[in-house]
Amino acid sequence: MKQPIEELPPKLQEIIKLFQAVQESKAKYEQLLFYGRNLKPLETQYKTIENKVQGCVSQVWVRAYLDSDKNVIFEADSDSVLTKGLAALLVQGLSGRPVEEILRVSPDFAVLLGLQQSLTPSRNNGFLNMLKLMQKKALQLYVESEKGGNSINDLAEDNQVGNSDLRLKNDGGIGKSNVKESPSALESSVGNGSELGNRGTRIKERLEKELRPIELEVEDISYQHAGHAGVKGSNGETHFNVKVVSEEFEGKSLVKRHRFIYSLLQDELQNGLHALSIVAKTPSEVDPQ
Missing domain, CATH: 3.90.1010.10 (Sufe protein. Chain: A)
Structure with missing residues (x-):
């Protein structure tokens, strides 16, 4: 539609x-x-x-x-x-x-x-x-x-939708999620054919713990940004795609889902994570195949 x-x-x-x-x-x-x-x-x-x-x-x-x-x-x-x-x-x-x-x-x-x-x-x-x-x-x-402004935790607790709110509907910018519903198992994947590094593993574990996702994909796409100025201590893990299907998002607007994920990953964002592309859906929103 x-x-x-x-x-x-x-x-x-x-x-x-x-x-x-x-x-x-x-x-x-x-x-x-x-x-x-x-x-x-x-x-x-x-x-x-x-x-x-x-x-x-x-x-x-x-x-x-x-x-x-x-x-x-x-x-x-x-x-x-x-x-x-x-x-x-x-x-x-x-x-x-x-x-x-x-x-x-x-x-x-x-x-x-x-x-x-x-x-x-x-x-x-x-x-x-x-x-x-x-x-x-x-x-x-x-x-x-x-x-540089308010903490993400403060934003996550704000009930008002303002100009700094956001919603991202796609992998890398726009479009529909490629996540497929599979209620019986948790699915995780990594990018560039390699295992996740320290930061990617921390992101994955944090989201699994707090969101109990039905499906989860954490993809390190830092290799696509070769030459991008890194932050000391980031070990090159600067750009990630994250796709989450979780019942924890039920009743939450897409804005608040993103705020929630940012609040969970605030430490990473303040210590070398440059960009995070997010797809956040409830099980009922996953397109049937």
Whole structure:
């Protein structure tokens, strides 16, 4: 079931309605090029590996930061006018919105734009990868803001949903979880074909103890971030994907599930863990196969 357009950020709704009003594919394509030509260039200093979108035909970079109200501001650039147009749609549609709202956006909204016939499969895939990176950066901004602000424990006890709240629906940024329901056994996996190191083992044991998950996956993806500035003592274990299916999440919003996991792993976040990508579901939410 596709996400209703009414649940999308207001500016993104406006962009979708504008493209839906244009019937001809060629006209949609020209509209896209117009967006690309009017996208503000990204300063060279921000065209880094960490800001680069992977899996795109062209080179694309995305920068994100929080404004004074803790809303996310995006900037982007590409060496292709067409790809710049796709980036501009997301920059205009998502900038200035709370982290929670950005992470609520489902990738299937792209269907509403009606651009499939105007784009190659690789371009469509690159567009979704841009959204993934933007949502991932929103998550990272949340983590960094919590390191320098209120403790995660304080946030976990807060009953109000504010601009710094977040929800992550995917592995690495967006989409549906690959976790399959298996109530009879606990499933754990590690990334890159190797055993978990000390930090990964601690994360796994902590989550098993506190959440009693039906399914659990802890994947160390630090090897994908070679050259990323590490923290002394982190032993290179800086980036993880975590997928949890637990009855402990029943009755909790996705925001509070993430807050809970961050509270459990606060020590790791303060001592070298740079990024944590989370899928948190209840058994009833796992897609039947």
